[in-house]
Amino acid sequence: MTTTLSYQGSPIRFRGAMLNLTDMWQAANRPPNRRPSDWLALEETGRFRTHAGTHASDADDLFAPNAGLAGICHLDTDGLVATVRGHQGGTWAHWQLALTYARYLSPPFHLWCNTVVRTAMQRPDEAPAAGQDPLRAHLDQQFQRLHRRLDILDVLDRHAADLMFLQLSAQDLLLGARRNFSALSQAAITRAVAAEPFGGRCPCCDNAPVLTEAGRPVAGAEFDHFFHRGLNRPEHGWLICADCHIELTRSGYLLRFSHMPRFRAFQAAVLEQRRHSRMRHSSTTE
Structure with a gap:
């Protein structure tokens, strides 16, 4: 049937x-x-x-x-x-x-x-x-469990923006000047963008291409420091289109905070790419 x-x-x-x-x-x-x-x-x-x-x-x-x-x-x-x-x-x-x-x-x-x-x-x-x-x-089955968590989630949501502001303020005091991404960090970020589920598209808007067919950043694409300009490891940034970079730069921490789920997904992809790279390296040295 x-x-x-x-x-x-x-x-x-x-x-x-x-x-x-x-x-x-x-x-x-x-x-x-x-x-x-x-x-x-x-x-x-x-x-x-x-x-x-x-x-x-x-x-x-x-x-x-x-x-x-x-x-x-x-x-x-x-x-x-x-x-x-x-x-x-x-x-x-x-x-x-x-x-x-x-x-x-x-x-x-x-x-x-x-x-x-x-x-x-x-x-x-x-x-x-x-x-x-x-x-x-499926939603009916999960409703009771979610209902018990609503009060906790509401409290976290109301305080999340304030926590983000305090975090960024502390980073400004501790980290100071901008540190550009190294060539190795840029390569790790680029590999993650090229792989699925991004397929060369901007991981922020999931629309505009940020890589050419040759796998190089397109004109205007930026290696964006998500948390702070002083943090420059591969898991601290992403390669995004010019429009997203301008929007995130000009709109302040509240908009950047709203994009946290997308950045977390990209972070996971970067870490997975690095894990595969280490495994390949260890297999060639054995």
């Missing part, structure tokens, strides 16, 4: 262990150069499929034995991807592959798929009907 979920009004079909990648691409606002065919052609996707195929167990629901979709015009040899004609048409993939594609499309969509799609696939009898908000059941 084919079940349909709804992401911001766009249908996403799944059947058994398979998800419709074409539906996912359309639900994520049809980003250019990120169609299912573009993603499936990537070397990284191929490596994941090879690993998934060699580690599949008897409990894994692969496509061929149980999907039951009519009109299959092409089924890949690993059973993970199929192209289907007709009213159930499009590109279908095993859920493990499909959730990796969701991460490639966008972080918010990936989070939604991890929460809603997997819940629906694990409990097919309770899957929401088409047109019904699939987040409602």
